[in-house]
Amino acid sequence: MAMYQASMALDPLVVLGTVGTQHTLTGHSGKVLSAKFLLDNARIVSGSHDRTLKLWDLRSKVCIKTVFAGSSCNDIVCTEQCVMSGHFDKKIRFWDIRSESIVREMELLGRITALDLNPERTELLSCSRDDLLKIIDLRINAVRQTFSAPGFKCGSDWTRVVFRAVGGGRLAR
Template sequence: MKRSVLRWQRILAISCLILAPYVAYSQGAATPAAVEDWELLLILDGHTNWVDSVEWSPDGSYIASGSYDRTIKIWEAESGDLIHTLYGHTDWVFSVAWSPDSLYIASGSGPMDQTIRIWEAESGTLWQTLPRLSAPVESVAWSPDGSQLVSGSWDGKVRIWDVKHGTLLHTLIGHIGRVYSVAWSPDGSQIASSAEDITIKIWDAGTGDLERTLTGSEVYVYSVAWKPNSSLVAGGGRRIMIWDATSGDLVQTLRDGAFRFTWSPNGLHMASLSGDTVIYIWDVEAGDARPLLIGHTDDVLSLSWSPDGYKLVSGSRDRSVRISGRTRHHPARK
């Protein structure tokens, strides 16, 4: 009974974002044409429950997927072959993240587990389990040099970990309610976190001190990500909002209808999802998006760009992982 309640609490938290009134297309504009020069390349089947997290390895060779079936799968990106299934979590896997050198995968898990685990990608073996927390781990991210991890949990806390020794370095307190997403800045000096309290917080990664709180969202900020090689940070709730993390100024708001998103590697485009079977490809400067349909039969939950910017991987409630790609020039390349 408790697990069922927790599951539906999480579904309702997402639903409050995606079911609130929003405009799926630009205000006053005609419905845009679908992205016709993208195509479905591969369908990776094997998970037996929702696929809540997907991430392409930095070297472009592999894809990791985390699922409510309590497993992590490693796939060969070019062929779609299943390389490893990682067992060990005793509850839903909320988050997977590759180390910068593509050698390790970190994962965070749900209410009955509440651990962060680190896996050796080549062998598929468990390398380390960090001390068990008192709340589910919604998000994990590596520092750019691979020496540390940051995690965000349902207890409202952001934690910084030393990977080699498995020790807690800092506990960052300031959010009220669940922390949904964490991200390390490209230069490694800052951490961004987003939460149920409708804010994004910017922290000093070295000291753990709070530098500033970014406001403006009207609903939970469910995802946060830094623009590559930039001080700009974006948050996704009912809409995508972009701030300058140095000044705290809001610099751009993209139209309604996105709660999870990912920047393209060169920062010119985004891919987002809004709680249905459609992926949206954004031209960030223009503020325009076009829908991409690749055959998911239930809500898309997670997205990741390939390092070269030519492909996307998506995970869904339909239990599949799908790889799509540009058939001609890619929108992330201009």
């Protein structure tokens, strides 16, 4: 079984590489800002400055679906059924993988720079340019907690955030 690595460059390509081989998935007209494997590891979702999300099949190495998001996508996370994308227009969009429709949107106060899921995939952590971290409970579709600190600044549209479990609790980094 080949092991793939997805990498992004600030260009309209998604590059896949294995030891000794390489394949470029071509299709975005803007810079690719995020690319994530779906849980089946047979597909990748990419988000771009061109305001689209693309679903790629790794077996056939082609784009099997393009969704117009309406805003540049800065980050993506995935569950079995849902792709969550964070956008320049301050919205988190929730997409059903099987369709091209938005299941729901959530608007925050600043441009979304990063998203991450907790290990149970029940909470979504967001970072935005309003210098806030938010934990969104996906079971009730609501912000459960908001974090801020006097010295914390989300300094760029590429600031990343990660859930980490510490001593039985949770910690956002």
